[in-house]
Amino acid sequence: MKLYEFQGKELLRKFGVKIPDGILCEKDGILIYGSPVILKAQVLSGGRGKAGAVVSCNSQGEEDAALTRLFEMTLKGEPVNAVLVEERVELSREYYLSVTFDGEAGTPLLIVSGAGGVEIEETADKHPDRILKLPFDSVLGPLDCHLERAAKFVGTPRPREFADLLSRLWRLWCEAGALLVEINPLAETPNGFVALDAKIELDDDAEPRDRAFRAVLQKQQREISGRESAQSDTITYVPLEGNIGLISDGAGTGMLTLDLLRDRGGRAADFCEMGGLTSPEIIYSAMDRVVADPKVRSLLIVLIGGFNRMDEMAEGIVRFVAERKLKIPLIVRLCGTMEEEGKKIMKSADLPIYDDLEKAVEAAVAQAAMTGGN
Amino acid sequence: MSILVNETTRVLVQGITGKSGSLQTKSLLDFGTKVVAGVTPGKAGHEVYGVPVFDFVADALRATDADAAISFVPPLAARSAALEAIECGIKLLVLTMEGIPKNDVLNILNYAAPRGVRVLGPGTAGLIAPGVCKLGAHPGRMFIPGNVGVVSKSGALSYEIGKTLTDAGIGQSTVVALGGGPIWGTTQKDVVELFNEDDETKVIVLLGEIGGAMEITAAEFIARSVKKPVVSLIVGRSAPEGKSLGHAGAIIRGTKGTAESKIEALRSAGVSIAFTPAEVVNTVKKLLKL
Structure with a gap:
């Protein structure tokens, strides 16, 4: 969790570090402050100085103008909704x-x-x-x-x-x-x-x-x-530009698959990794998240179980396909801990499985191309 | 010889009565690892798959001769458990858990180092020396004994390459996973150094990924001190900038930590670069003259 500057300063103050006198001014707030002051846009990204989001003011008129301008800014996707107003510090x-x-x-x-x-x-x-x-x-x-x-x-x-x-x-x-x-x-x-x-x-x-x-x-x-903080589950979901939905149970194999897809002319629609300790519920919700993206034309699930159990993964996949009537081609590579049990569950639901990663990747690229779209 | 573990390694499982701890204990026993004791506070006198459980590590060490430990203790209690194991003289400690507060991890590592304790992890799948000892989650059947030493940040990627090598009939001396970071008790350089000194290991496979500079440090060491052939696969070549991909450490910031920068450093250190698991196998085959 990154803190805003004003939060960080408050924390510093608590630990006995001196900070300049100042107040936080929110978007609809009115600023009446003795000059001269520094106005600093409160965003989490860096490079505020270069972007002109830190302004030194010498009069009430300058302050008003600068404040209006700052509140109209968006810095690296973050709208400026708060400005820290501080006294200027004489320093050596x-x-x-x-x-x-x-x-x-x-x-x-x-x-x-x-x-x-x-x-x-x-x-x-x-x-x-x-x-x-x-x-x-x-x-x-x-x-x-x-x-x-x-x-x-x-x-x-x-x-x-x-x-x-x-x-x-x-x-x-x-x-x-x-x-x-x-x-x-x-x-x-x-x-x-x-x-x-x-x-x-x-x-x-x-x-x-x-x-x-x-x-x-x-x-x-x-x-x-104005945003909810990201929910903390074990799933990493990063949206990308392509049309092949990707789910993996390890960051390393996930990244490898991303590379292999690109090498074969395909493009992933996302990077979705479930972590090393999963459950049927987790893979179910991972599938839910990935197919919610309308770009997705085929879904590639790459599993290699160490701590993960393949019977549990298969259970989650089968349940999702049945309950959600999955329409797009599904390519599953499944091996590792409790592999036999997992394969049995997939087979009884008539879902094909791959053993070789590179073959699964080829199939996902081919299927996505066949179903069309971009 | 394998590295880090051998035929005589005797294992203590911390957090043995938990869901993950007991399941993995069974998998270790099935593989043939000598699991001699388990510890869960308050569960002394119980047994897990025939392994006696103790309240304290000291009690377990009085009753058995464990010299390595693998921990499945939940993140917030992991520090206490690890310090206890180190204090009692365990020499190799595998921390499987992800999500241990970073300052706790630093405490563990800084307490371990001056006591000569090797820590693997946190957040690691551990290691396997096929036919010898398994101290982690590696599915035993994906590995066979041989002369290739594998080191990987990612556990899953180490299974993937182990499996591909095994399918091609190429065995491994030891396969070590380090964890996804951003803090590591054992680094790629550390493991490469061990493989370099290990007679059984003829070829070293280094599996890396985007983010940080660990592969660069390893490359510098390889250029300086490693005579054995090294093959490397770096994943995340197609990763977007500024996004953490599953591992906390796997993030490209600007031009830092890119796959290209690592591949370049490894290549100039004389390392053979592979881009797919099949290429890893083909290169290893050539180097082993198979």
């Missing part, structure tokens, strides 16, 4: 800092730079020497020597405060169940450090530990985006 220097993790090394990571406000990934590519990445032990947290080194690297005249700020970010990371806590830029002012931006992503897997808090954040997001 800007820094970058974040807490995240290195998945390959299996450690949390502290990243700092004396060049704040920059695109960090770009800097990492072009000037890796301007960034310090410090892996540390997640059980102990960052050691004093890590914090001191980070402060020395960025060259701040306030090393103690800087170190204290980093340890607060780590506490936030742990307690809120975060994946990323990023302040970019962090301003150094005569009164200490102030977080001018906040990019925080929370771990959906940690949600059950703190449901009440997450519910508040989700409610705020619904109110601003």
Whole structure:
């Protein structure tokens, strides 16, 4: 779950990080604020500055005009429905800092730079020497020597405060169940450090530990985006442009099938993956979701059971075909755990099965072409 | 020799009385894996398919000589169970569960590393050394003993390639699944390194996918230190940008993590690139001079 800037800042404030004074202005709200201010569109995607969605204003007239313009914007598909209005901060220097993790090394990571406000990934590519990445032990947290080194690297005249700020970010990371806590830029002012931006992503897997808090954040997001948050089941469904419906019980074989379809001149209508632990109900609802797309001309189901049971998969497929009177050609590749039982169930319902993936892919492409449409 | 496990590996199943735990225990026993103990707090004295159940790992280790563990403990309790197994001296821990909070995963890995414990996963189908030991969900019949070492992020893809090799009469030394990420206890580079030192493994098959840079790290290691032939299949060539495809780590961001960038890195490391399972088999055949 990615947080809006204002949500992230509120969380930072809770953990003792200073943020600029400000208020959130929603679409039908009226803004009366002392100038000068910064207006910042609240969307979840990045690149707001470049898109002109962060505006500095010096008078009430400028504010009104900028606000009207911001509320007419759509950034990467997200309409702007809220604007954060903040006091402007006088600063002497800007820094970058974040807490995240290195998945390959299996450690949390502290990243700092004396060049704040920059695109960090770009800097990492072009000037890796301007960034310090410090892996540390997640059980102990960052050691004093890590914090001191980070402060020395960025060259701040306030090393103690800087170190204290980093340890607060780590506490936030742990307690809120975060994946990323990023302040970019962090301003150094005569009164200490102030977080001018906040990019925080929370771990959906940690949600059950703190449901009440997450519910508040989700409610705020619904109110601003006007959209329901994505429902969390084990099914991944990504709509694509083609006409062959695709369901798999593993991400790797799903992606392989996607590639094989394209190599043979076919195109998938979706990527739908059920995860490694499924049930007849899950495959039923996966089929339901995939055939709801009117583009779909043939349905290819690719199953290779480890944790999954093929008898359960066959049961779900047979039930769906019978109850929903499936009209399009169905191609099923089914093998693995409880394969015999699964094949028996498919056979008794007169549904053909394939054993070889590449043959199944060829059949799906041919059938989709025969039934026509695009 | 197989890697990570051998004929003497004795297995403890954490979460053995759960639905998944008991079903998989049966499948491990059917394969011939020496499952010597199970742990589920509060279920001491029970048996699952003849395997004695204990409340604590320490009790299980006092009564048996388990040295590897496979965990089916639900996500929110997985950390406690894993730390217990590590604390008690288990040397290989397979975490099958998906959805463990990331900070819990980091805790497990950071607790394991200085204690010399190898963690496979989380979210992994585990591994199989055909004819020797199975410590995961791999359907036993899709694999036969031989000289090909397979490492894959995806469990299902490792079955797919195992099955295709087996259908062609080519056996495997060990087939290892790492999990879909975005955090891994064991990486492709780690497994390639083990295969490189394993006498039985003559050809290494590396199965990768879009997202992250693990395949690039493996390619760098292969270029530097691997003398054995390596064949690679990278899936997700036709994946759209910015969408997570089933694995949390399987996402292309801009030009980062694309199949092309990985294929390029592997190719320049001297790895043979295949685009379909059949091509993997044909290339392996050539390399084994079959």
